Amino acid sequence: MYNAALINDPFGDPGAYVECKYRREAVLFDLGDLHLLPPRKLLKIDYIFVSHTHMDHFIGFDHLLRLCLGRDKHLHLFGPPGFLQHLEHKLMAYTWNLVENYTNDFAVIATEVHPHAQTTKRYCCRTAFQPETLEECRAFDGILVETRFFTVQGVFLDHLIPCLAFRFEERQRFNILKTVLKEMDLPTGAWLMTLKEHLVNGDDDETPVRIWSRDPLGNVGETWLPLGALKQAVKVSPGLRIGYVTDAIHSRKNRAAILELADHADLLFIETTFLQDHAETAARKYHLTARQAGTLARQAHVKRMVPFHFSPKYKIAPHVLAEEAMTAFRGHPA
Numbered sequence: 001m002y003n004a005a006l007i008n009d010p011f012g013d014p015g016a017y018v019e020c021k022y023r024r025e026a027v028l029f030d031l032g033d034l035h036l037l038p039p040r041k042l043l044k045i046d047y048i049f050v051s052h053t054h055m056d057h058f059i060g061f062d063h064l065l066r067l068c069l070g071r072d073k074h075l076h077l078f079g080p081p082g083f084l085q086h087l088e089h090k091l092m093a094y095t096w097n098l099v100e101n102y103t104n105d106f107a108v109i110a111t112e113v114h115p116h117a118q119t120t121k122r123y124c125c126r127t128a129f130q131p132e133t134l135e136e137c138r139a140f141d142g143i144l145v146e147t148r149f150f151t152v153q154g155v156f157l158d159h160l161i162p163c164l165a166f167r168f169e170e171r172q173r174f175n176i177l178k179t180v181l182k183e184m185d186l187p188t189g190a191w192l193m194t195l196k197e198h199l200v201n202g203d204d205d206e207t208p209v210r211i212w213s214r215d216p217l218g219n220v221g222e223t224w225l226p227l228g229a230l231k232q233a234v235k236v237s238p239g240l241r242i243g244y245v246t247d248a249i250h251s252r253k254n255r256a257a258i259l260e261l262a263d264h265a266d267l268l269f270i271e272t273t274f275l276q277d278h279a280e281t282a283a284r285k286y287h288l289t290a291r292q293a294g295t296l297a298r299q300a301h302v303k304r305m306v307p308f309h310f311s312p313k314y315k316i317a318p319h320v321l322a323e324e325a326m327t328a329f330r331g332h333p334a
């Protein structure tokens with residue numbers, strides 16, 4: 001149900017856009033340069049997870065803010081320690097004296113995450129983005145967001161500063177088995193959406209489900225069956241799992257955190273900033289090398305790896321980082 005892709009080319013600002021194929025819903029990992037995303041895609045975003053506020057991961061905020069002003073929209077942002085202060089500085093950088101009469105009150109709801117606690121504030125356009133505290137020091141157990149359709153977890157990595165890595169997990173998928181439906185002599189149609197809603201909600205087996213269809217003359221025929229009886233026509237499969245890992249030194253603690261976060265992910269976006277030949281530079285700058293990233297992806301049993309956050313020093317040989325990462329990922333000596 002979701003598509004996920006990097007926003008920019010791997011030498012550009014880091015960031016991944018995860019979009020639902022059927023609903024107006026998208027999630028963003030990191031807030032670097034967003035100009036390649038058209039407004040219609042940006043306006044689908046409800047949740048943004050910022051790894052840290054180095055410029056290349058946060059400069060896109062103004063672009064998005066400008067687009068959202070005057071719209072009936074709430075943006076939920078999450079970031080590491082110090083995040084609210086950085087966000088407030090961005091919001092306070094502008095003059096907001098003509099906003100109180102806007103018809104729609106655009107709001108930013110931001111959560112600053114610490115290893116054991118999180119604080120959430122709201123900033124509404126009509127009140128010139130003055131902070132209102134919604135929750136202070138709520139316990140943080142790794143889960144940042146839990147919706148009806150997905151969860152997002154965060155873990156801390158060491159980038160000399162605390163930096164968040166994320167795991168997006170779609171809830172179970174429900175696919176209708178049309179052949180079974182036919183054997184049961186049941187029609188296809190809009191009622192299947194209601195059936196899926198019941199399954200997503202985890203309703204009990206006795207729940208009556210209305211099965212209806214319209215004949216060519218427009219007459220509606222209906223019957224009712226309990227949810228439990230319809231389950232044989234539904235195939236349940238695990239949802240998509242996506243990891244987003246960037247800006248981390250190759251330390252023992254970071255490795256353990258990345259392996260746990262990326263475990264059996266369908267897709268892992270992972271930084272591959274330097275070649276292994278430049279491992280000392282990578283360590284000094286608190287980044288991973290391509291070989292380190294590829295090896296971690298393999299050890300975590302990831303299905304597909306997307307390397308990104310390439311250092312500009314490799315622009316003269318643009319494929320070397322991806323090649324080194326893929327070689328390590330496939331388990332061949334680099």
Ligand SMILES: [Zn+2]
Binds near residue numbers: 014309
């Ligand atoms: Zn970075």
